Amino acid sequence: MTAIKKRLFIFVCDIGAAQIIRTVFSKLSAKFAISLCVSQSATNYFQNYPNIPHKVTKTSDEALVQLKTIQPELVLLGTSNQNQIEPHIIKAARQLKIKTVAFVDQWQNYQVRFKQFNKFVLPDKIILPDNNAIQEFKKEVGDHGDLACGGQPYLRSLTLRPSARKVKKQQAKTLFISEPISSTLNRQQIQQIYGYDEKVTFFAILKVLRHLRAKQTLSVKLHPKENKLNRTKSAYHCRYNSFSHQQLMQYDLVIGMASTVLLEAYILGLNVYVFQPQASSQFDHCMLSRYGYLRRCTTSRDLLLSIRQRVRKNRRLDFLKIRDDRFISTIS
CATH class of the missing domain: 3.40.50.2000 (Glycogen Phosphorylase B;)
Known part of the structure; x- marks a missing residue:
């Protein structure tokens, strides 16, 4: 008997988050029943990948309609810089008693990714690329309860x-x-x-x-x-x-x-x-x-x-050792 997959609602706005979702989409699909919504620059990005089903949402209201229609058991969010759609989704999911997980694809601007009207709106869990990012996040934002190290699947795929x-x-x-x-x-x-x-x-x-x-x-x-x-x-x-x-x-x-x-x-x-x-x-x-x-x-x-005086050989980046399976396992 086939196990019923958890319903996962994914929302991404920027290219960095879109690249990660595209990289791990097939592995995520094996674990979850996915509904992917995209907005802003992520919309143009996914036009190049018609094999990945997605819905375009231009406003926070449209995204919230999708969230309430799908009624997922878990929400996965990118963290775009100075965008106001993700905080609306986090608040709405909290009212619906749905767990939220957000992932950060870069090593900078941690505060602005989780602020709305100058107040922090934090998800239940945050995935960061490596332990350096976790320590920097704690200094900039505070010791948020559930922080996980998940790597950067898109950049690792280049290797x-x-x-x-x-x-x-x-x-x-x-x-x-x-x-x-x-x-x-x-x-x-x-x-x-x-x-x-x-x-x-x-x-x-x-x-x-x-x-x-x-x-x-x-x-x-x-x-x-x-x-x-x-x-x-x-x-x-x-x-x-x-x-x-x-x-x-x-x-x-x-x-x-x-x-x-x-x-x-x-x-x-x-x-x-x-x-x-x-x-x-x-x-x-x-x-x-x-x-x-x-x-x-x-x-x-x-x-x-x-x-x-350029150096001819680049050193290997430490976070590239973190495999995609670790990123997938943190989404729960």
């Missing part, structure tokens, strides 16, 4: 794929991974939290590239929530959609501030540089430099020296 082949190029190529800092924070917040934004970083990179002997072409990977950089000229190839790993391999240098795409490029063995110009006392939002895998460059001179 299981055949190595992408380096693309032969006639000219050196640099990729800047941008983030929507100036469009989501005011000037005072930017100075307090970061010390820099994507525009400051972009023009500082241009200055550095002019000092390199080899002529460089610069491309910009824009975040889905980001408008095009002001004053960006047609010479700089800007794109919103994600890069395939074969496309990433076209670049000699990958430079960014704290984006997860830097982690992807690092795992693929590319020359990655963490550049946070004008940051001094501010917190380092990139785990690669915060945990000592890469140097944190805070001036143009730092970046120029790092590029000239």
Whole structure:
């Protein structure tokens, strides 16, 4: 006799959470009867995976209608930055006496992922990528009752794929991974939290590239929530959609501030540089430099020296040892 699966309602808004759900979907389906709802940038992401059934919900009201219609036994949520839909779902699930589990896909911005109207709205259980993230979460948010270490299944999946082949190029190529800092924070917040934004970083990179002997072409990977950089000229190839790993391999240098795409490029063995110009006392939002895998460059001179003295082999990231089964087992 086949056992009846628990009904699991999954809701994700951003690409980081969507990547993890896509990675573990088949394993989750073996354990749960899944109803997947997506919103915002996760909507576009799942359009590329028609084999994964999902429903698009544009507002919190639509998401709550789905929750009440499905009546799941468990709710699994992504934790998007400064989004207000997940807290509504947590509150509604609590009223319906449904357990909620949320997972964090990055090593930063823990507070804003669980705040609504400047008050914490915490699920019953929170899954974090590794023990470093758990300790940082406790310092930033507090000692929440049920914290679990579940790894980062999507990033780990990159280590299981055949190595992408380096693309032969006639000219050196640099990729800047941008983030929507100036469009989501005011000037005072930017100075307090970061010390820099994507525009400051972009023009500082241009200055550095002019000092390199080899002529460089610069491309910009824009975040889905980001408008095009002001004053960006047609010479700089800007794109919103994600890069395939074969496309990433076209670049000699990958430079960014704290984006997860830097982690992807690092795992693929590319020359990655963490550049946070004008940051001094501010917190380092990139785990690669915060945990000592890469140097944190805070001036143009730092970046120029790092590029000239680059290390050829990237160290293996500790969290990649955590298998997907551990992530699945924490969802209960």
